[in-house]
Amino acid sequence: MTAFAFVFAALAEIAGCFAFWAWIRLGKSVLWIAPGIASLCLFAWLLTIPDADNAGRSYAAYGGVYVVSAVLWLWLVEGARPDRWDLLGAVVCLVGAGIIFFGPRAAGAA
Template sequence: MSAFAFLGAAFAEIAGCFAFWAWIRLGKSPWWIAPGILSLCLFAYLLTLPALDQAGRSYAAYGGVYIMSALCWLWLVEGTKPDRWDVLGAAVCLIGAAIIYLGPRGQTAG
């Protein structure tokens, strides 16, 4: 469930931000803002679904998925294939996200 929530959140965040990018940077109609805002609201909701008790930890784990998704957007929507440095960076981020998300949590002495 969390993987789908993270992937959905990433798509919604990127699409929402791209709507503003298209309006401001590409000269598209201001009407692009309305679906952009709805998409960003969906992003915020989806990020509440993963099974982590702390918001900050959920956001940190999501970061790796977001980076990978942004590079997929770059390739599939913007037509620019990620280079090896993009892929390496995304892999490092996904490994970090997995450590944050899957790391054992327990009581520590202190």
């Protein structure tokens, strides 16, 4: 369920932010912000789903999934092919996210 929540949260966050980008930077209609706001609300709700003891740890782990998703957005939606540095950075972030989220912790430790 965590992977599902993180992947769909990333999609919702990127889509919501892109709606504002389209309005402000691409000259699209101001009406783009309505689905953008809805998407950002969905993003916030999805981040409450993962089973984590601390919100900050969950958000930090989500960050790696977000970076990978943003690189995929760059490629699939914007049509800009990621270079090796984009891919290497995304992999490093995803590995870091895994360490944060799945790292062993002593009972009651912060």
